[in-house]
Amino acid sequence: MSRIRGKDTSIEVMVRRYLFSRGLRFRKNDRRYPGHPDVVLPKWHAVVFVNGCFWHMHEGCARHTMPKSNVEFWTAKLMRNRERDEAQHRQLQAMGWRVIVVWECELGKRDRRSRLERLYEQIVGGSIDGSVDDGAGGTGDGGPESPENHRRVAS
Numbered sequence: 824m825s826r827i828r829g830k831d832t833s834i835e836v837m838v839r840r841y842l843f844s845r846g847l848r849f850r851k852n853d854r855r856y857p858g859h860p861d862v863v864l865p866k867w868h869a870v871v872f873v874n875g876c877f878w879h880m881h882e883g884c885a886r887h888t889m890p891k892s893n894v895e896f897w898t899a900k901l902m903r904n905r906e907r908d909e910a911q912h913r914q915l916q917a918m919g920w921r922v923i924v925v926w927e928c929e930l931g932k933r934d935r936r937s938r939l940e941r942l943y944e945q946i947v948g949g950s951i952d953g954s955v956d957d958g959a960g961g962t963g964d965g966g967p968e969s970p971e972n973h974r975r976v977a978s
């Protein structure tokens with residue numbers, strides 16, 4: 824009950840409902856895995872995190888703005904969140920899971936349908952595209968991509 828990530832918020836429910844309606848079966852908030860992924864799909868070796876843009880510091884996202892007061896407190900807290908996320912994703916990937924992150928801002932009315940369809944493809948298609956965490960275990964600090972391009976998949 825005292826977990827940091829808010830569970831069963833509406834966006835998580837929305838994602839689960841969609842995946843279920845597409846015939847996928849999964850476990851929820853499985854505590855055996857780092858970070859308790861919102862959706863665990865053993866059959867597809869995939870885990871899904873549905874992340875709030877504020878708490879998980881979605882970079883370059885309009886919904887992620889630092890509070891005006893207690894800036895230092897919030898910066899430290901949210902940076903910790905993000906570092907923890909990254910560490911957990913790396914752990915999961917090392918365990919052979921594909922880690923897929925869906926951001927709150929991708930689930931707005933306008934983009935929701937296409938994002939959910941893409942999520943489904945990421946899961947069953949097994950594309951590397953579904954694996955986020957830029958550069959983790961890869962060749963280091965990715966190339967000089969433009970920040971705009973980063974928005975879509977970036978960690």
Ligand SMILES: [Zn+2]
Nearest residue numbers: 876881884928
């Ligand atoms: Zn966002």
